[in-house]
Amino acid sequence: MLCQLQAQALRVAISAEDYPPFYYQQAGKLTGLSVDILQVVASELGLTIQWQRLPWSRVVQHVASGKADVITVFYKTDARALQFYYSNESYLRDAIVLLCAEPCQLNFDGDLASLAQQPVAVVRDFSYGPRLDQAAFSKIAVAESDPMLFKLLLNRRLPQGIASLTTVQHSAELKWAKDKIKVLHPPLDYVDIYFAFSKQSATTPEFVAKFDQALRRYKSSAAYTALLQRYQLY
Numbered sequence: 001m002l003c004q005l006q007a008q009a010l011r012v013a014i015s016a017e018d019y020p021p022f023y024y025q026q027a028g029k030l031t032g033l034s035v036d037i038l039q040v041v042a043s044e045l046g047l048t049i050q051w052q053r054l055p056w057s058r059v060v061q062h063v064a065s066g067k068a069d070v071i072t073v074f075y076k077t078d079a080r081a082l083q084f085y086y087s088n089e090s091y092l093r094d095a096i097v098l099l100c101a102e103p104c105q106l107n108f109d110g111d112l113a114s115l116a117q118q119p120v121a122v123v124r125d126f127s128y129g130p131r132l133d134q135a136a137f138s139k140i141a142v143a144e145s146d147p148m149l150f151k152l153l154l155n156r157r158l159p160q161g162i163a164s165l166t167t168v169q170h171s172a173e174l175k176w177a178k179d180k181i182k183v184l185h186p187p188l189d190y191v192d193i194y195f196a197f198s199k200q201s202a203t204t205p206e207f208v209a210k211f212d213q214a215l216r217r218y219k220s221s222a223a224y225t226a227l228l229q230r231y232q233l234y
Contacts, residue, residue, distance in 0.1 A: 013052045015053065038072060069202065070196070074194050092233065098183075101160070109186075112131075119140075120162060131189045143158075147173055
């Protein structure tokens, strides 16, 4: 199977919309944390990469159906484990936080039940980890992407939203408007970020095991530490 992948390239599906710091266009070149890590691991395995940029909902469908091999930014859930092979190694641990449009009227102490009657926005077809996926938010508003969710909060079209703290800290929309949105503490949850592989393409458990070995070696290197520092994640 590894030989088949070497012949056809590793097909990697990512969103058509930039998702910094994980992947984004800079000076006409695709870059980002997950891009850099995947390129290192693929190079060690002797693989080339073919990038597919699609609407987020189609990214998941493409990999699930075998039209692509890998998703680069994925939280692990029991339901998703039925559809995808996951790397055993995560490559980043992230906090999931509640955002509140200023002036914020919400007092939050970490109890998810207190949000049951609140209009909390999320991104369509996006998982925030098992705990939040199972939480009983009765008044969920849905945005098509993180940038759209941030814009709705900035324009006070929505009072609250859920997002990855890493994406909040690297958002171009929020960079110049920090006084308009408040990050509430404590975080809603902490989740690990993985690469996930199609069960319908040329990827196999044996391939994922080889991928894991290469990823583990890279994570133990000084180059990985320098990469986290470069993206202000260390």
